[in-house]
Amino acid sequence: MSPLTRDRYLHYVLKFFACVSILSLFFIIFFLVTESWAIIESTPASKYILDDAWHPTDGEFFLLPMIVGSLFVMIGAMLLSIPVGIFTAVLWQFYAPAWFSSILERIVEVLSGIPSVVYGFWGIMIIVPLLAKFQAPGTSLLAGIIVLTLIVLPTITLVANSVFQQVNKLHIQNAIALGLSRFTIIRHIIFPQAKRGLLTGVILQAGRAIGETLAVLMVCGNVVQIPGSVFEPVRTLTSNIALEMAYAMDIHRSALFLSGLVLMLVVFMLILMTERMKFTSDNSL
């Protein structure tokens, strides 16, 4: 086989795999739409945001609290984990002595490998009783945010760290030679170069946070309501599916598929938003 034909075959193979992933997305959307068609057809969209309760067996499909719940849990977790993760990575790369960095690396790697169910279980046994001391029952939006933060934090730290490692070493050496302070180097040389990579890493984790199911289901309380405070229970779209799918029939089942479809739309919007942010950040450079 000549190098040229080999190249052509590789090209076909790559095209094939790319098509598989694109097609699978369309199949999933198609499947979600067909499964949720029964409810889309019979219930006007205004009911999902204006109804007063979620009683799918009685024909009430108030989805809004769950959309809000998913967003609140995700945003809360990201607000906590982004600064902590990025600052940990800065410490790790630029300030900590080598022995400390290597210990940190091991710990973060182990943490990122722990399955989320374990975090959820730990949340029920430690976080929920702790929060219950301040305000019963403890299963709440805040518990969800804390557990989710712990789930995404290690990966955000790892991603930030590797992004910092890819910053052009020559620029850093030049900056040091010019006698710039470490803070100035990080602020004006490292961060502008790392921005894009950090944004991508953050979005991947945000997607993971909004899709996380079991751990959130275990600690959030799952009452369908728009929470008045962080101590009140919430239900996320993913928990809604996991809680009710096993016994759902007909229109109820269809309503759960609609939850999945809505979740997908939310994630889609999230990605669009970041693309915009990347675009503006590129222009500002």
Next chain:
Amino acid sequence: MPFNFRVMLPVIVVFFLMSCGSEQSANHTNALSGKLIITGSSTIAPLASELAKKFEKSHPLVKVDVQTGGSSRGIADVKRKVSQIGMVSRTLKESESDLSGHVIAKDGISIIVHKDNPVNSLTSDQVKAIFQGKISHWNSIDGNNEKITVINKAEGRSTLEVFLKFFQLKNREIKPDIIIGDNEQGIKLVSHNKNAIAYVSIGTAEYSKHLGINIKTIALDGVEATTANLINGTFPLSRELNFITQGKRSKLASAFLDYSLSPAAFSTIKEFGFVPIDTR
């Protein structure tokens, strides 16, 4: 590429073994064949599907089709001969004496609290008031001076249905602090929350107590929530799970019924949190 025997050998061996396997299962066939249609209660359907799967495994020529639609559909379908077996999750009424019912299991619900909760017994009215939020603190029923954490089940769960029906409640009347999915989750939460109250299937509650988990079952109107009381019919918060048939049964339907009532099915029944009825 030339045929490489060393590379192909494992593949050949695997194919050979696979062909052996299919021959063996082909030898296994017996007289039973055909399609068995079971319709009715969505409570029993998951159990029936699992029993059907195991039944199909030992009778490869049989196809069992389980469909849901509620107990009333189960009865209507059997009467119209659309299905051979109906699933009915309540006791048969007197007007339905033309059908023959076979109780395959009982489904009971016990109210559970944390082991350290001083409350041991509640009346139906008290339970109702707690779940409606009319009793909000344990001290109004001789408990600690703490707010009650009400744990309810997610929509569609059969335990929720039985609970609502027994206490004549509507789900919207319940004021829950936590909503859970399966029984295990309720047990985990109650065992870590001294002020929580939940209801789970009796089978699961007994098993958890047996494992030494920090929960306690509450006697309802003075009757202890045990499988023994469930079987002898004294525990009120329960229902029968029936397979019903009408007239002369087909060979296939009889075989499936016999299997469902035999000890071989007991472990499957227990897996779903139901209590099998030992008839022998």
